[in-house]
Amino acid sequence: MRMFLLPIAALLSPGSLLAETRPALSPPEIVAVAPASDWVRIAPADLLVMDLAPTAASTPRRVVIQLLPAPFSQGWTGNIRKLAAARFWDGTAVVRVQDNYVAQWGDPEAEDAAKARPLPTDLAVMAESAYTTVLPKGTPVVSGASRGDTYANRTAFVAGWPVALDRVKTGGAGAWPIHCYGMVGAGRNMSPDTGTGAELYAVIGHAPRHLDRNIALVGRVIEGIEHLSSLPRGTGPLGFYETAQERTAITAVRLGTELADLPAYEYLFTESASFARYADARANRRDAFFIRPAGGADICNIPVPVRRAK
Template identity: 30%
Template structure:
């Protein structure tokens, strides 16, 4: 492998082992696993969600079980706030809502000294380090040896009550600024990889003071929510995402920090906000 310098390799990519490193060189793109991909159909179009069982296994398992039952079909986004989140699920305190068992929070997870990720930034405002693992933005504390998924726009997380272990089926998607103050106290279990423009157009239910309330009949429904494996092959959206473990991805991050384009006649600080560092997506050929 050719790298610009040994320093770049050491500072931007932490490698678990020589064997895992060699595996990352196979491709700069990876295909989504249809077993862990969800197709959400909204009135305005299709949204594809990649689930993260490697980081939040119990939440993903419960979400997939509910999806396969058609639990979310016809349910609405009932709490939609500009610059914050779009939250949906069954009506609070309904029999349907009560039928789902609460989950133990999976706000962060322990890692060992062999764990690796692609570093983006040291001394982030909310975490000692930020980076990517399997395309997901995460925070990492070397001191604690713990990592956690971040509340970047487009992630999907479970809503809960005040107590930490009370999440059931209601979920939310940040649709504006990154509410990073929710990191580690909520469970992020996936992310939107396609159709974020449709998420952004979900009807706002929160209005400014003095405005007419939005009628519940105008709330945006989830027409259908399916595992991609349950979608007829001809109707599937087969996507690939950038492989954030590939060595060229670390090189791209380093170049992005430099801001060498002539447009930047005044250089900004060499800082990367991980939530403004999107992971590329393309339709598989």
């Protein structure tokens, strides 16, 4: 009774099963055997590295975020690069953790003009129209096994990211990134404010797709999400912490290019045969534990594999 999924190690070992009785590969097994040529290195310039204060047991807590590539959210990610270079987040904190929703961080005094940290003066101000992007014609779009979306005409993977697509009359497809688990967005005040990128949140629950096109996504957590998702939930409205003592301090946020000791990361190329196989297996589990493949998967149930490069 102890497990409801076999350990990956057990499935990867040759074991005693004859080849002809061996079940189909599971999604993690497909990822494990994907050739090196199916992985894409993530540029350090596209990484944002956030160090939280160590735990009481002195365990370090590093959260690695991959920023969205062009053409998505470039105004916000440009601001985020400036904010990191200005050391804006050093000494700020995780201010809100709402269960099944988001963990949010930034300047705890942002609402108090007398105490708020100054923002760099050259931040871009984005229009709400920038929540949606027109993909250049010819942009590769891969459905994987995602189908039957409730929130968009179609969902697909674009350059390694989960994206929703609507037809637009001219100039290609209207597209926007999707609020899947682990995605990072830019908090904002009431419309028409669109946020600068100084206040960020990560999704730590069921995909809040109603936020799509209502708030800017800027990236995703590729390592260390557990340092945010396992934080104590705030007890104030919307999961804000009620006292400063409850917050988790942020010691530093740096771009990947500033950190000499950062490992290299890579993602499974979403146009590769391995990804197609992986996505199909996520939608149709045929490995030994499963008795009834689902026949489909929503796009947030096909997380793009990301790992430290070998």
